[in-house]
Amino acid sequence: MVSKRIIPCLDVRNGRVVKGVNFEGIKDMADPVEMARYYNESGADELVFYDITASFEGRRLFTDVLKAVASEIFIPLTVGGGINSLEDFDRVLKFGADKVSVNSGAISNPALISDAAKRYGSQCVVLSMDVKRVGGEYHVFAKGGREDTGLEAVAWAKCGEELGAGEIVLNSIDTDGVRGGFDMPMLRAIGEVVSLPLIASGGAGKPEDFSELFTYDRIDAGLAAGIFHTKQVQIRDLKRYLKDCGVNVRTEGIYD
């Protein structure tokens, strides 16, 4: 059977990996290529790169980083950040991305999902959702978590599935960077109605958070940034721990 995936997420700005808390307070962390190498050797199952630079110059730096990583890291790479058109898909796919994650761009133009799925296949289109509780409902936020779109998250996830997304990343703004565990109620609310592979994000603080996450069988992968970047949790140790807990994770071939 398919193993549960552990995915480190690298936010890249001006050619460097950075990290914020609750989507704010950005801090410089490391060189992305070195970090990708480290994650590849530690047994990461996939890497996600978010391009959080706004300027043209920043975008150019980002594609250089992507190309450098894709030239020597041979696990799936997902790229997100500022993807608003099929031209944006082309730009990152040409430099080694395997999947492209859409967020605000798909909210303002849902046809981006179906157009991209038609051109590149559903497996290439990842719908990323930033979700926050607003008055007893789950709302989808845009613009890096700054803007409440008013969209109800469960309905938007279903819509994304119907439009042809191949995977969904569920990022909880409420638990992001807090390291108190994944947002299980939100993940369950969406997991019950969507049959696409689901990647949980936001809130991982310790190995036990991942074992709790995977007790819910609709979740396929756990994504985190801060705890992996600081080496507070090493993926290698996390996978051994999960294996001992009876979770099916990829270990063979990465410790030789």
Place this chain on the structure above:
Amino acid sequence: MIAVVDYGVGNLFSLSSSLKFLGLDCVVTNRKEDLLAADKIILPGVGAFGDAIRKLNETGLTDTVKEQAKLKPLLGICLGMQLLFDKSLEFGEHEGLGLIPGVVAPLSDDINPQLKIPHMGWNRLEIKKDDPIFKYFKSGEFVYYVHSFYAKDCTESVLAVSYYDVAVPGLVRKGKVYGAQFHPEKSGDAGLRLLKAFAEI
């Protein structure tokens, strides 16, 4: 020299990067001369079967690929592997290259409906028949899959399988023709070792 057939289907960046990373000489090409001169051929591919076979035909390379497959090792990857079979049932019925007996059919017809489609992610590859391509590979290592259709009625050619309710042929071989349903160029170190062994065949 390994020739990677470029027929406008999918992203060849990581495949050519992985061959270069292994120190292998390769050329991404749609020229017949390159396929004739190469000592091995890789046929990649993502997307839909009908579209891919049409694009391959449009390059005018189909007959060359079929002829060269008798003379030198050829590796089809993912959709490139599916093209090697007699036919596919993806959105209608399409004729394949007929290099390996078998048919490509939807996974959804044969597996527990609770399981997600596509079969996507890391799965163990279990060796069923020993082969030089496993020179650096241990049975049970994980490889990376993304696909919704799979090869059937090809028992004789199966070298290794992965279990996703059914036994999904992961690696097949007939004569000099190999096919990998998973992506060796995305399967980390284990995938690189399979590519290295292929290059040494």
